[in-house]
Amino acid sequence: MTTEQILNTYANDGVVRIPSFFSSEETKQVRQEIERYAHDIAPTLEASEVTFEADGKTARNLWRMEKYDSFFAQIAQKPEILNLVRELVHGEPVLLGVETFSKPAKIGSGVPPHQDNAYFCQAPADVLTIWIAMDAATDGNGPVHYARGSHKLGMQPHKASGVKGNSIGLAEKFDHSDPFIGILNPGDALIHHCQTIHYSGPNRTDFPRCGFLLVYRGAHTQSDPELKVAYDKARASV
Numbered sequence: 001m002t003t004e005q006i007l008n009t010y011a012n013d014g015v016v017r018i019p020s021f022f023s024s025e026e027t028k029q030v031r032q033e034i035e036r037y038a039h040d041i042a043p044t045l046e047a048s049e050v051t052f053e054a055d056g057k058t059a060r061n062l063w064r065m066e067k068y069d070s071f072f073a074q075i076a077q078k079p080e081i082l083n084l085v086r087e088l089v090h091g092e093p094v095l096l097g098v099e100t101f102s103k104p105a106k107i108g109s110g111v112p113p114h115q116d117n118a119y120f121c122q123a124p125a126d127v128l129t130i131w132i133a134m135d136a137a138t139d140g141n142g143p144v145h146y147a148r149g150s151h152k153l154g155m156q157p158h159k160a161s162g163v164k165g166n167s168i169g170l171a172e173k174f175d176h177s178d179p180f181i182g183i184l185n186p187g188d189a190l191i192h193h194c195q196t197i198h199y200s201g202p203n204r205t206d207f208p209r210c211g212f213l214l215v216y217r218g219a220h221t222q223s224d225p226e227l228k229v230a231y232d233k234a235r236a237s238v
């Protein structure tokens with residue numbers, strides 16, 4: 001895929017799939033490093049840095065991994081990644097976080113429909129997520145679903161969701177008529193805009209569906225007071 005094709009699809013759809021974003025060797029290495037982190041580092045961290053599934057012991061999300069481990073700090077600074085992100089966020093990339101949405105086999109929980117900028121609260125909305133498949137994301141194991149083009153709607157109201165790891169979700173119904181489903185092979189990536197509505201179902205299969213995420217903003221974006229107020233209100237709502 002050329003950079004121009006990536007930029008055009010991202011601009012039109014608010015999400016773009018990039019095959020083989022990581023090679024199979026890189027994917028294997030990152031998967032091993034995630035396992036090492038979950039085993040050796042996560043247990044030493046404050047509760048806010050890991051969200052567990054309902055079993056109370058399997059990680060659903062590892063948050064801010066770049067703060068605690070140099071492997072994850074470094075991988076987010078790879079020049080070829082930054083060069084692409086620079087074009088997409090219209091400015092110098094600033095890392096917002098390295099994280100996982102691990103969706104383990106059998107117990108992986110769903111993610112309610114949301115726009116990431118309801119959490120990030122940045123303006124202008126030059127913020128994106130690179131979601132890299134560590135496992136195959138199939139129809140059955142809870143792939144990410146997107147409402148294609150929904151980044152053009154602007155920010156929608158959110159409310160408390162009751163979901164651990166995704167405290168808020170869309171307050172109202174949204175248009176499902178043009179879905180984009182993130183079916184991926186290991187190493188493939190999705191890049192989504194921070195206003196693109198997305199969600200995923202639970203994983204009841206025997207196959208894990210781990211996503212490894214790199215989140216960036218352009219250096220020119222700023223925290224938006226109105227979005228912060230909306231975030232606080234959404235979190236406090238029932």
Ligand SMILES: O=C(O)CCC(=O)C(=O)O
Nearest residue numbers: 101111116129144200211
């Ligand atoms: O991995 C998932 O199922 C959801 C990911 C997500 O919500 C995100 O990338 O913001």
